Every structure is written in C-alpha cells, then in structure tokens.
Amino acid sequence: MMNWIRERRAGYGLHAVGVDEAPTLRVEQVTKQYAGHTAKAPVQVLAPVDLTLEPGSFTTILGPSGCGKSTLLQIMAGLVAPTDGTISLDGRAVQGPQPELLYLFQQYSLSLFPWRTVLQNVAFGVESRGRRSAETLDECRSLIERVGLKGYEGHYPWQLSGGMQQRVAIARALVARPKILLMDEPFSAVDALTREELQDELLGIWQEYDLTIVFVTHDFEEAIYLSQEIVVLKAHPGAIVEKRAVPIAYPRNQLHTRASEAYLALRHDLHELIFSLKKKPGAGVPVGAP
Numbered sequence: 001m002m003n004w005i006r007e008r009r010a011g012y013g014l015h016a017v018g019v020d021e022a023p024t025l026r027v028e029q030v031t032k033q034y035a036g037h038t039a040k041a042p043v044q045v046l047a048p049v050d051l052t053l054e055p056g057s058f059t060t061i062l063g064p065s066g067c068g069k070s071t072l073l074q075i076m077a078g079l080v081a082p083t084d085g086t087i088s089l090d091g092r093a094v095q096g097p098q099p100e101l102l103y104l105f106q107q108y109s110l111s112l113f114p115w116r117t118v119l120q121n122v123a124f125g126v127e128s129r130g131r132r133s134a135e136t137l138d139e140c141r142s143l144i145e146r147v148g149l150k151g152y153e154g155h156y157p158w159q160l161s162g163g164m165q166q167r168v169a170i171a172r173a174l175v176a177r178p179k180i181l182l183m184d185e186p187f188s189a190v191d192a193l194t195r196e197e198l199q200d201e202l203l204g205i206w207q208e209y210d211l212t213i214v215f216v217t218h219d220f221e222e223a224i225y226l227s228q229e230i231v232v233l234k235a236h237p238g239a240i241v242e243k244r245a246v247p248i249a250y251p252r253n254q255l256h257t258r259a260s261e262a263y264l265a266l267r268h269d270l271h272e273l274i275f276s277l278k279k280k281p282g283a284g285v286p287v288g289a290p
C-alpha cells in the first residue's frame with residue numbers, strides 16, 4: 001500500500017506533502033454549554049466527550065440533527081472553546097487554530113472567493129500561511145490536477161458546478177499541508193452520483209497524503225462507506241453512545257462494498273440505532289434539567 005501511495009505522490013510532484021506522521025488528537029472530558037435562547041439557564045450541548053484520533057485514521061462522527069456534531073468538530077479545530085475538558089495534539093493542549101489542523105466548513109462553495117480564479121483560490125491556501133512562490137504555484141497546479149480540475153485553473157467559482165467547487169476547496173485545503181482534516185458534512189449538498197465520486201476521491205486523498213480525517217455526517221451509509229471507525233452521538237445533551245469499527249478492507253468500491261455482507265449488517269445496526277436516537281430537534285437541555 002505504502003509503495004503505491006509514494007508512487008502516486010511522486011507522479012504529482014508531491015513528495016513533501018503528508019510525509020510526516022500526523023499527531024494524535026485527543027479529546028478529553030470535553031463539554032459545551034451555550035447561553036440559552038428561551039431558557040434562562042445555559043444549554044448543555046455536549047456532555048463529557050472522550051475520543052482519541054490516531055495518526056492516519058478515518059473516523060466519522062454520526063448522529064441525528066442537533067446532537068452537537070459540528071460543535072464537537074469546531075472544538076477539535078480550536079475554533080470554539082470547550083466549557084470544560086481539553087483537546088491536545090501529541091499531548092500539547094490546543095487553544096485556538098493550529099497549523100496541523102484544517103477545518104472544512106459545511107458550505108464549501110461559500111468559502112471560495114468569487115473574485116478569484118480556481119488557481120488563485122487554491123493559492124490562498126499557501127498565501128494564508130505565508131509561503132507563496134513559483135514552486136508553490138506549481139504545487140497548486142498539481143493539486144488542481146489531482147482533484148480532477150486540470151484545464152479549469154482560470155475559471156471562477158461561479159462557472160463551476162457544486163461538486164467542482166468542493167474539489168477546489170479540497171485542493172485549497174491540501175495545499176496548506178494539514179495533517180488532520182476536519183470535514184463537516186462536506187457532501188450533503190451535491191447529487192447522489194457526484195457524492196459517490198467525491199467519496200472515492202476523498203478516500204484516495206486520505207491514503208495518498210497519510211491524513212487523519214474526522215468526518216461529520218448524519219448519513220449512516222456514507223459513514224460506513226468511508227470510515228474505519230464510526231462514533232455515534234446522541235442528542236440532548238450530545239454524548240457518545242457507541243463506537244463501531246467498520247470491518248471492511250480498503251480500497252472500497254461503491255457497488256461491491258455496498259453489497260457486501262459486512263456493509264449490510266452494519267447498515268442494519270446503525271439504522272436501528274440512529275432511529276432509536278432520533279428525537280425532534282430542539283434547543284437542547286437547560287443545565288440542571290432532569
């Protein structure tokens with residue numbers, strides 16, 4: 001596997017990318033309370049959550065709407081402060097955004113600059129880290145090719161489909177050389193076929209770049225297809241109710257994997273679990289409520 005990955009990297013001139021191992025990301029006893037809108041008391045969105053993301057792992061956080069998936073991911077990214085508990089990278093506490101961690105917002109297309117071309121948008125990923133040069137522009141071009149957009153370097157986001165815009169956002173993320181990619185429902189707004197294409201692209205990129213990926217979705221089929229481990233959250237307050245390893249080897253295949261016994265058995269279990277957890281979305285539980 002590793003030889004195959006190195007050959008593909010070399011083919012794109014990307015020797016330096018993702019070579020260093022990602023740090024271990026640890027979530028320990030993390031809770032979150034938000035100020036209540038209607039209730040006077042603050043609302044407990046996350047109960048204590050513990051999670052360890054090993055280098056190179058692909059983990060999906062799955063749960064019903066409003067259970068706190070995005071909040072947990074934003075806390076991991078250092079974008080939102082936990083009320084209690086700690087996030088650490090190889091034992092170093094994370095307070096605020098870190099260069100190793102890259103958070104991809106749910107609405108990728110809105111995160112692109114409409115006045116910048118595809119190449120200029122991707123180049124922003126290096127400019128924002130202060131290392132733009134002729135060499136990095138070549139790296140941007142290689143990544144644009146890697147995500148299947150060769151020939152579109154001079155196009156503007158509004159000239160691209162939703163799926164293509166997401167590919168631009170992924171290339172821009174990769175050029176920043178993150179070790180850990182935190183993705184919040186990235187494929188929820190595209191059609192089913194594009195979604196499958198993007199899932200396969202993402203799996204290829206994950207392996208090629210030795211990334212750790214934490215992926216949020218409420219779609220249990222997407223969770224099974226992509227990940228090594230699925231962490232199921234319940235709502236009110238958000239808390240981990242189950243961690244399931246996905247006993248399916250890579251590379252995965254949209255037709256064969258989804259027809260395999262292991263996939264169907266896990267799909268059945270998760271379907272049952274998610275439906276049992278599904279509650280009407282609400283504003284959460286005021287702290288101190290029974």
Ligand SMILES: Nc1ncnc2c1ncn2[C@@H]1O[C@H](COP(=O)(O)OP(=O)(O)OP(=O)(O)O)[C@@H](O)[C@H]1O
Pocket residue numbers: 034035045063064065066067068069070071072218282283284
């Ligand atoms: N900044 C905020 N201030 C107050 N409440 C918030 C804030 N952000 C999120 N919440 C509340 O926290 C709860 C969890 O929200 P979050 O977006 O993390 O859930 P989610 O599982 O990602 O939902 P979805 O799948 O619908 O995106 C919700 O009840 C939401 O209203």
